[in-house]
Amino acid sequence: MTGISPAVVAASKLGLTFQTNDGPVQALSNVDLTIGKGEFVSFIGPSGCGKTTLLRVIADLEKPTSGTISVNGMTAEQAREKRAYGYVFQAAALFPWRTIERNVALPLEIMGLSRAEQAERIKRTLDLVNLSGFEKKYPWQLSGGMQQRASIARALAFDADLLLMDEPFGALDEIVRDHLNEQLLQLWARTNKTICFVTHSIPEAVYLSTRIVVMSPRPGRVSDIIESTLPKERPLDIRETPEFLAIAARVRDGLRAGHSYDD
Amino acid sequence: MNWLKPSWQALLAIVLCVIAIALGAMSKPEAAALADPTASISYPYLGTKGLMLGLAIVAALISMIRIPSLVEAIVLFVGAHLVAWLLISGIAGFEGTALAPYFLLLTAAWLLGWRCVAVLSGLRPMASTARNALRLIIPAIFGAWILIIWEAVTRGAGIPFILLPPPSAIGARIAGSLPVLGADVRQTIFKAVIFGYVVGSGAGFITAILADRVPFLRRGLLPIGNMVSALPIIGVAPIMVMWFGFDWQSKAAVVIIMTFFPMLVNTVAGLAASGHMERDLMRTYASGYWPTLIKLRLPAAAPFIFNALKINSTLALIGAIVAEFFGTPVVGMGFRISTEVGRMNIDMVWAEIAVAALAGSVFYGVVALVERAVTFWHPSVRGG
Amino acid sequence: MDSFRDKLVPVTSILAGVVVLWYVFAVILNAPFQRDLDSRANETPGAVEFIGKTLAQPKPTLPAPHQVAVNFFENTFLRPITSSRSLVYNAWVTLSSTLLGFAFGTALGIIIAVGIVHVATLDRSLMPWIIASQTIPILAVAPMIIVVLAAIGVTGLIPKAMISTYLSFFPVTVGMVKGLRSPEIMHLDLMHTYNASPSQTFWKLRVPASVPFLFTSMKVAVAASLVGAIVGELPTGAVAGIGAKLLAGAYYSQSIDIWSALVAGSIVAALLVMVVGVAGRIVDRAMGGRPA
Numbered sequence: 001m002t003g004i005s006p007a008v009v010a011a012s013k014l015g016l017t018f019q020t021n022d023g024p025v026q027a028l029s030n031v032d033l034t035i036g037k038g039e040f041v042s043f044i045g046p047s048g049c050g051k052t053t054l055l056r057v058i059a060d061l062e063k064p065t066s067g068t069i070s071v072n073g074m075t076a077e078q079a080r081e082k083r084a085y086g087y088v089f090q091a092a093a094l095f096p097w098r099t100i101e102r103n104v105a106l107p108l109e110i111m112g113l114s115r116a117e118q119a120e121r122i123k124r125t126l127d128l129v130n131l132s133g134f135e136k137k138y139p140w141q142l143s144g145g146m147q148q149r150a151s152i153a154r155a156l157a158f159d160a161d162l163l164l165m166d167e168p169f170g171a172l173d174e175i176v177r178d179h180l181n182e183q184l185l186q187l188w189a190r191t192n193k194t195i196c197f198v199t200h201s202i203p204e205a206v207y208l209s210t211r212i213v214v215m216s217p218r219p220g221r222v223s224d225i226i227e228s229t230l231p232k233e234r235p236l237d238i239r240e241t242p243e244f245l246a247i248a249a250r251v252r253d254g255l256r257a258g259h260s261y262d263d
Numbered sequence: 264m265n266w267l268k269p270s271w272q273a274l275l276a277i278v279l280c281v282i283a284i285a286l287g288a289m290s291k292p293e294a295a296a297l298a299d300p301t302a303s304i305s306y307p308y309l310g311t312k313g314l315m316l317g318l319a320i321v322a323a324l325i326s327m328i329r330i331p332s333l334v335e336a337i338v339l340f341v342g343a344h345l346v347a348w349l350l351i352s353g354i355a356g357f358e359g360t361a362l363a364p365y366f367l368l369l370t371a372a373w374l375l376g377w378r379c380v381a382v383l384s385g386l387r388p389m390a391s392t393a394r395n396a397l398r399l400i401i402p403a404i405f406g407a408w409i410l411i412i413w414e415a416v417t418r419g420a421g422i423p424f425i426l427l428p429p430p431s432a433i434g435a436r437i438a439g440s441l442p443v444l445g446a447d448v449r450q451t452i453f454k455a456v457i458f459g460y461v462v463g464s465g466a467g468f469i470t471a472i473l474a475d476r477v478p479f480l481r482r483g484l485l486p487i488g489n490m491v492s493a494l495p496i497i498g499v500a501p502i503m504v505m506w507f508g509f510d511w512q513s514k515a516a517v518v519i520i521m522t523f524f525p526m527l528v529n530t531v532a533g534l535a536a537s538g539h540m541e542r543d544l545m546r547t548y549a550s551g552y553w554p555t556l557i558k559l560r561l562p563a564a565a566p567f568i569f570n571a572l573k574i575n576s577t578l579a580l581i582g583a584i585v586a587e588f589f590g591t592p593v594v595g596m597g598f599r600i601s602t603e604v605g606r607m608n609i610d611m612v613w614a615e616i617a618v619a620a621l622a623g624s625v626f627y628g629v630v631a632l633v634e635r636a637v638t639f640w641h642p643s644v645r646g647g
Numbered sequence: 648m649d650s651f652r653d654k655l656v657p658v659t660s661i662l663a664g665v666v667v668l669w670y671v672f673a674v675i676l677n678a679p680f681q682r683d684l685d686s687r688a689n690e691t692p693g694a695v696e697f698i699g700k701t702l703a704q705p706k707p708t709l710p711a712p713h714q715v716a717v718n719f720f721e722n723t724f725l726r727p728i729t730s731s732r733s734l735v736y737n738a739w740v741t742l743s744s745t746l747l748g749f750a751f752g753t754a755l756g757i758i759i760a761v762g763i764v765h766v767a768t769l770d771r772s773l774m775p776w777i778i779a780s781q782t783i784p785i786l787a788v789a790p791m792i793i794v795v796l797a798a799i800g801v802t803g804l805i806p807k808a809m810i811s812t813y814l815s816f817f818p819v820t821v822g823m824v825k826g827l828r829s830p831e832i833m834h835l836d837l838m839h840t841y842n843a844s845p846s847q848t849f850w851k852l853r854v855p856a857s858v859p860f861l862f863t864s865m866k867v868a869v870a871a872s873l874v875g876a877i878v879g880e881l882p883t884g885a886v887a888g889i890g891a892k893l894l895a896g897a898y899y900s901q902s903i904d905i906w907s908a909l910v911a912g913s914i915v916a917a918l919l920v921m922v923v924g925v926a927g928r929i930v931d932r933a934m935g936g937r938p939a
């Protein structure tokens with residue numbers, strides 16, 4: 001799959017060093033990565049290994065200090081200006097003074113879409129994340145899981161082919177998380193978007209991804225890339241199959257290797 | 264062309280200088296001299312006009328060359344201030360005769376000063392001493408330019424003295440009236456303000472502690488205190504003057520009333536600020552009310568208490584000065600302001616205001632320093 | 648509203664306590680003068696009659712609450728509103744310059760705050776002065792502004808309003824700078840991912856985020872504005888306004904008049920703060936604020 005379609009994200013020799021008051025911090029070093037269209041790529045690794053930073057570089061929220069990055073064949077900045085991706089932050093980051101509907105409308109207003117088109121897209125994306133009926137509610141009237149779904153809807157409303165998600169379900173409980181994982185997979189299957197997904201959870205990464213990028217810290221780098229052999233159709237109980245457990249074991253080994261390398 | 268980096272300030276400054284050159288005479292005497300070359304009329308900027316225009320243009324041009332920011336800032340700083348100094352010192356003896364080119368040149372110099380501040384604002388030095396120095400230098404230049412423009416405009420345009428005296432005249436007045444100003448400060452600040460501040464803040468603090476012991480009192484006093492804080496308490500001044508006479512005691516009484524409520528409200532709020540977890544911790548130590556208060560709750564309340572002390576430092580000065588408008592013995596800052604205003608000695612009023620401003624800042628600064636020493640552990644202090 | 652009922656009883660009992668104390672002090676403070684009067688008139692009233700007299704002096708040291716209340720009632724409701732002794736009229740004079748100054752001060756404060764947030768040079772050079780100026784007793788400038796402006800022929804509403812403007816723009820500037828800077832980094836990043844223009848970020852994020860800060864600082868500003876208007880009435884021997892009433896009361900030792908002018912000023916202040924507070928709450932509710 002990766003070989004045939006043109007790369008959505010291509011990073012080569014990517015490095016990023018933060019200049020801080022206590023000296024430079026190397027957050028990323030020598031990252032080579034190609035993500036093809038329609039892939040679901042998870043990034044997993046210990047805290048501080050640069051997952052967020054990598055995602056932010058792809059989103060042009062951070063400039064790399066070495067190497068190159070291209071998104072949809074353009075520079076990251078051009079891609080951002082073309083509004084090539086939707087970004088989901090770790091927290092829902094909804095505007096408290098806007099209703100759910102107006103929150104989803106925010107990127108559409110900024111793009112300058114007509115009222116009618118806005119309404120149409122809001123309805124479609126809220127349906128997609130199962131939030132129909134909550135249009136007029138304010139964020140604080142929704143549960144944490146619903147807020148996070150609203151923020152996914154906001155990212156989807158953009159209708160970009162690339163979705164960048166930074167631990168979107170990190171703060172949620174297991175049950176809600178399972179549910180959202182399932183919904184996310186369905187959404188991905190339906191829309192054929194490319195998704196980059198940061199997570200701390202091995203089962204989540206294995207359950208969702210077509211590829212799992214294992215990262216290790218100091219300096220942040222890619223230590224392993226694992227292709228998933230699971231079928232595209234994945235019921236929740238696929239997580240008890242030997243195949244699933246084998247991939248999970250490989251990811252865990254990758255993570256351990258990254259750590260022992262460090263000590 | 265990458266050795267050039269144009270800035271709108273420098274470009275505009277050059278344009279203004281060119282217009283000034285085209286317009287010709289800087290002052291009315293110069294215009295008269297130009298009109299009648301045979302008459303020997305003395306006029307300002309005989310030898311310095313070309314120098315000033317040249318300096319401004321050269322500084323503007325140099326600043327647009329791609330040179331290190333620090334060098335650029337120094338060039339601009341020197342250029343702008345030299346021009347301003349020449350301009351102001353040259354108008355002496357010819358006040359009120361300035362023509363348009365004078366103001367154009369002043370504006371050009373100010374633009375260079377602005378550019379200088381902009382360049383300095385853009386610097387991001389690594390060393391913390393340099394950063395701190397910049398934090399002082401940038402506002403200092405800004406303040407200096409307010410004075411420069413004030414001086415140059417009042418003198419160049421000949422604004423009537425009673426409307427707005429130039430800062431140099433105010434400075435001279437301060438220097439010449441030190442004994443009077445000193446006596447006023449002693450009367451208003453060392454008697455009324457300090458006494459009232461200490462008693463008022465102390466009473467507010469003690470009341471807050473009492474209120475803390477009695478929840479009923481606390482629930483009632485907090486809304487009342489919040490309400491009263493918004494009222495024009497200053498209006499009690501005439502009553503206090505009736506009760507306590509013209510001398511400083513009545514002013515101190517006004518200050519006490521004005522400082523009482525902010526301290527009360529803030530201390531009550533601060534005593535509620537310590538976290539439940541810490542309070543429960545003290546409970547597990549079987550610590551009584553007073554040890555908990557002293558070891559946990561007062562330190563936690565310190566930022567609030569200091570906030571009140573800072574608010575009160577300003578309120579106390581205002582209270583004492585305004586109360587003096589209602590009657591005083593013939594000394595005191597408020598008295599001086601109101602009588603000298605009546606006599607149209609506006610420079611003396613400004614001198615008194617400058618002293619009041621200085622006193623206010625020093626007062627506030629002392630409280631802030633004590634706060635830093637006492638609440639060194641608080642995030643807002645540690646952060647910077 | 649549980650918390651409201653929680654407060655109601657303590658507040659009313661404390662206020663009742665204040666009134667009782669007030670009466671006690673009125674008797675104590677007015678007693679010496681009354682004794683003086685009685686001995687001069689060769690009267691020896693009984694205790695009850697004596698107390699009654701201390702609470703009914705025409706120019707008492709401390710007027711009793713009911714004397715103030717009666718004076719306030721007469722001057723508020725019984726006089727024609729156009730009368731120069733009417734408190735409504737005087738309060739209106741002060742209120743009008745308060746409101747004018749407050750409006751200008753708020754507008755000025757917002758403009759300066761927007762400048763400071765968007766122009767780094769202003770932030771670094773002007774902001775420290777704004778903070779420092781908070782420590783300066785600016786009310787001291789009031790008489791000069793009034794007199795100097797009178798000297799060039801500007802009198803009446805404008806000079807007082809200028810003092811109010813001056814006093815009210817500081818809190819608004821400081822509050823708005825805080826408010827416009829209050830959006831979280833994540834929200835700013837979000838706008839960045841949308842490639843939003845600076846003006847879009849300003850209107851859709853910074854402005855709504857600053858609204859609560861605006862109203863909080865407007866409450867402080869409106870109170871300061873009223874104080875400015877009152878003090879602005881002192882130096883000119885202004886003919887009308889709450890400050891003028893205070894001054895006239897002080898001049899003729901009409902203590903009851905002073906107190907009722909004070910009550911009027913306090914009511915105006917409370918109303919102003921309340922109106923701003925209610926407006927703030929309405930706006931907050933309209934913007935989806937969570938009910939407290």
Ligand SMILES: Nc1ncnc2c1ncn2[C@@H]1O[C@H](COP(=O)(O)OP(=O)(O)OP(=O)(O)O)[C@@H](O)[C@H]1O
Pocket residue numbers: 018019020025026027046047048049050051052053054220
């Ligand atoms: N703005 C910044 N300035 C300085 N250092 C930073 C900045 N952002 C991140 N870092 C550093 O870069 C490294 C990588 O951070 P990053 O946030 O990408 O980690 P992460 O893998 O997302 O961790 P987590 O799983 O905890 O979210 C860390 O060491 C962090 O301290």
Ligand SMILES: [Mg+2]
Pocket residue numbers: 051052053166
């Ligand atoms: Mg992260």
